[in-house]
Amino acid sequence: DIVMTQSPLSLPVIPGESASISCRSSQSLLHRNGNHYLDWYLQRPGQSPQLLISLGSYRASGVPDRFSGSGSGTDFTLKISRVEADDVGVYYCMQATQTPHTFGQGTRVEI
Amino acid sequence: QRQLVQSGPEVKKPGTSVKVSCKTSGFTFSSSTIQWVRQARGQSLEWIGWIVLGSGNTKYAQRFQERVSFTRDMSTTTAYMELSSLRFEDTAVYYCAADGGGWGQGTPVTVSS
Numbered sequence: 339d340i341v342m343t344q345s346p347l348s349l350p351v352i353p354g355e356s357a358s359i360s361c362r363s364s365q366s367l368l369h370r371n372g373n374h375y376l377d378w379y380l381q382r383p384g385q386s387p388q389l390l391i392s393l394g395s396y397r398a399s400g401v402p403d404r405f406s407g408s409g410s411g412t413d414f415t416l417k418i419s420r421v422e423a424d425d426v427g428v429y430y431c432m433q434a435t436q437t438p439h440t441f442g443q444g445t446r447v448e449i
Numbered sequence: 450q451r452q453l454v455q456s457g458p459e460v461k462k463p464g465t466s467v468k469v470s471c472k473t474s475g476f477t478f479s480s481s482t483i484q485w486v487r488q489a490r491g492q493s494l495e496w497i498g499w500i501v502l503g504s505g506n507t508k509y510a511q512r513f514q515e516r517v518s519f520t521r522d523m524s525t526t527t528a529y530m531e532l533s534s535l536r537f538e539d540t541a542v543y544y545c546a547a548d549g550g551g552w553g554q555g556t557p558v559t560v561s562s
Contacts, residue, residue: 379494387486387494389550398550430494438510439484439496 340365340433344442351421351447359445361414361431367394368411368435375434378407378416381444382427390429391416423449451475451551455544458557466533469556471545478526479503482548485519485530487541488555495541500528535560 341364351357367374378391389398391407394414404419418425428444456470471483485497498509500519507519513532521528528545535558542555 386544386552386555387546388552392549432494432496437508438498438512441494441496444493 339438340367340436340440342431342433342440342442344429344431344445347443347445349445349447351418351425351449353421353423353449355421357418357421357447359416359429359431359447361409361416361442363412363414363433365436366411367414367433374410374414376407376409376414377432377434378405379430379432380425380427381430382424385427387430418447421447421449451547451549453545453547453551453553455553455556458559460559460561461535463535463537463560463562465535466531467535467558468529468531469543469545469558471528471530471553473526473528473547476547476549476551478521479523483519483521483528484546484548485517486544486546488544489538489541492541497530497543502528532558537561 343362345360367376374394376394379387381387390401390405395407406417408415428446430444431442452474454472459467461467482499482501484499487495497513500507502521516533518531537560540560542557544555545553
């Protein structure tokens with residue numbers, strides 16, 4: 339199975355500033371079709387996860403452009419610009435290049 | 450707007466089975482895929498598998514292969530997950546999620562003697 343490793347595991351942020359979360363995979367996430375199947379999710383306290391980014395860098399419908407995803411191969415990054423209070427929660431990366439799909443441990447973002 | 454509404458909390462004894470439903474609306478059921486994911490308290494997310502709703506084809510994570518079954522009802526646009534031979538460590542919140550976004554609210558399953 340592909341192991342997903344996130345860092346940091348805890349991230350204190352200041353409203354208005356930027357924050358970045360790293361996600362590394364134990365194998366390349368480059369699929370033979372040329373896509374990287376790497377998603378980012380946010381789970382707010384007491385809620386279900388919601389999709390933020392798919393295919394490494396494509397924002398899901400309704401997601402503010404303050405969220406951006408980048409990376410390739412085994413290294414991926416989620417950047418949050420101008421952090422807001424509503425951004426608190428646990429962020430997860432998930433790879434879907436290979437089954438079983440696997441998640442990172444989660445990064446807790448708090449103000 | 451995609452909506453996935455799951456069935457309510459369950460309390461089960463070890464060795465029994467549980468069946469969780471996921472009623473969908475707001476997207477073309479027959480063209481979509483549903484994934485099932487679970488989360489134990491305070492833990493990360495764990496992928497159980499997927500079902501391609503149009504064909505009924507399924508893919509299960511190896512560790513659940515012998516105990517899990519995904520089905521769907523095209524007439525009611527509802528997906529189902531059944532997990533058998535329940536163990537204490539199956540206690541978790543179970544989620545359904547549609548491809549492209551949209552998750553159910555989660556179904557807590559407690560396995561207790």
